[in-house]
Amino acid sequence: MFVDRVRILARGGHGGRGGLSFFRAKHNAEGGPDGGNGGKGGDVVLEVNPHLNNLVHLKYSPHQYAEDGRPGNRKQQTGRSGKTHLVEVPAGTVVREIPIEDTGEERIEGNLQAMPEAWEDLPVVADLTEPGQRHVLTAGGQGGLGNLAFKSSVNQAPRKHQPGQPGEQGEFELVLKSIADVGLVGFPNAGKSTLLSKLSHAHPKIASYPFTTLTPQIGVMENPAGERLTIADIPGLIEGAHEGVGLGHEFLRHVERCRLLLHVIDLAGTDGREPLADYRQLRREISLYQEELSQRPFLILANKMDQPASAEKLATFRAAVDQPVLEISAREETGLEALRQELFTRLLPTPTS
Numbered sequence: 001m002f003v004d005r006v007r008i009l010a011r012g013g014h015g016g017r018g019g020l021s022f023f024r025a026k027h028n029a030e031g032g033p034d035g036g037n038g039g040k041g042g043d044v045v046l047e048v049n050p051h052l053n054n055l056v057h058l059k060y061s062p063h064q065y066a067e068d069g070r071p072g073n074r075k076q077q078t079g080r081s082g083k084t085h086l087v088e089v090p091a092g093t094v095v096r097e098i099p100i101e102d103t104g105e106e107r108i109e110g111n112l113q114a115m116p117e118a119w120e121d122l123p124v125v126a127d128l129t130e131p132g133q134r135h136v137l138t139a140g141g142q143g144g145l146g147n148l149a150f151k152s153s154v155n156q157a158p159r160k161h162q163p164g165q166p167g168e169q170g171e172f173e174l175v176l177k178s179i180a181d182v183g184l185v186g187f188p189n190a191g192k193s194t195l196l197s198k199l200s201h202a203h204p205k206i207a208s209y210p211f212t213t214l215t216p217q218i219g220v221m222e223n224p225a226g227e228r229l230t231i232a233d234i235p236g237l238i239e240g241a242h243e244g245v246g247l248g249h250e251f252l253r254h255v256e257r258c259r260l261l262l263h264v265i266d267l268a269g270t271d272g273r274e275p276l277a278d279y280r281q282l283r284r285e286i287s288l289y290q291e292e293l294s295q296r297p298f299l300i301l302a303n304k305m306d307q308p309a310s311a312e313k314l315a316t317f318r319a320a321v322d323q324p325v326l327e328i329s330a331r332e333e334t335g336l337e338a339l340r341q342e343l344f345t346r347l348l349p350t351p352t353s
Contacts, residue, residue, distance in 0.1 A: 002054045005175045007098070007171060007174070008098045008172055010138045010170060011167055012141060012167040013167050013170070014082075015164025016041075017161065018144035018162045019035030019037050019071060019079075031054050033150070034146075035146030035161055038070070040069050041069045041143075041186045042066030042067040042083045043138065043139050043140050045084050045085050045135065046088075048088075048093070049088040050090075052092060053218065054176060057088075082219070091130065095127075095128075096122035096172065098171040101147070114155065121253075136172075139167065141164055147161045176197055176256060180218055180257070183231075183258030184232065184253060187282070188271075195336075196231055199336065219231045232254060232258060256290065256293060257317050260299065263301065265300060266304055267302040267303060275317050297346070302328065303330055326342070
């Protein structure tokens with residue numbers, strides 16, 4: 001199962017209470033306060049694990065609580081701090097905090113899976129992109145002071161001590177936005193999965209029916225020098241995707257981080273589609289979803305050039321798009337070496353002399 005969006009409730013550990021005790025010994029009849037301070041509550045910390053590719057492990061564990069601090073003890077002993085609760089997430093995880101009007105536990109848990117209507121309007125808490133990157137989601141509460149801390153010249157035997165402070169608590173939406181150098185975009189059956197399998201060592205599901213790819217697939221392309229580029233095959237979109245129709249945003253948000261987009265066009269017109277109409281609709285959906293994304297560099301790939309119908313439509317398509325068009329056949333692997341060279345030329349840093 002691929003899960004790229006979850007809601008969790010996180011809570012830092014409660015600080016331990018301060019100790020209330022008095023020293024007792026034969027050699028010290030006067031005694032005195034010796035209650036130690038309580039330990040700090042544990043933090044809930046997010047950490048990027050490069051070996052994860054989705055959030056399925058959090059779907060069934062939405063409550064993430066850190067350990068409470070231990071109370072202070074006699075003989076001025078400070079209580080043990082609560083352990084940090086580490087929550088691993090994949091690279092590309094965006095965290096937004098959901099405002100809590102009523103902080104009651106019952107209300108929070110009862111609405112755990114409800115998704116906010118305007119998710120993009122919620123404040124961003126963290127954007128985790130680098131392996132090993134950490135973010136303290138909810139801090140643990142400070143431990144309370146023991147009665148020793150309240151001893152003074154006018155109060156030699158204080159009985160005052162503090163309870164620990166509660167840890168921070170909140171509801172958070174975690175959404176994964178795939179991180180890749182290149183994003184393959186196109187309509188169903190355009191041949192994106194086949195292209196990914198030929199350019200990299202990825203093994204996406206390939207079949208002759210729409211929506212074969214239901215989740216983003218990541219592959220790695222390597223040149224003879226050992227330099228690598230990552231390629232993401234995104235689930236095919238349909239008209240109205242920017243409004244959530246079909247796979248909708250489940251497709252579009254995964255191309256936001258790509259440095260270059262490859263528009264894969266079925267030039268043979270499989271399933272009765274018109275290549276030029278597909279290209280124009282593709283550009284429109286991207287622009288309506290996010291204007292900045294429409295300004296991202298892109299290449300047009302005229303796929304399925306091994307079929308006779310493609311050759312008949314190529315000249316008309318080239319003239320209409322007024323953009324460079326690379327001719328390929330992912331199935332027959334023609335034109336792919338030129339595509340590889342183009343991608344490495346565009347995306348790898350230019351050597352300095």
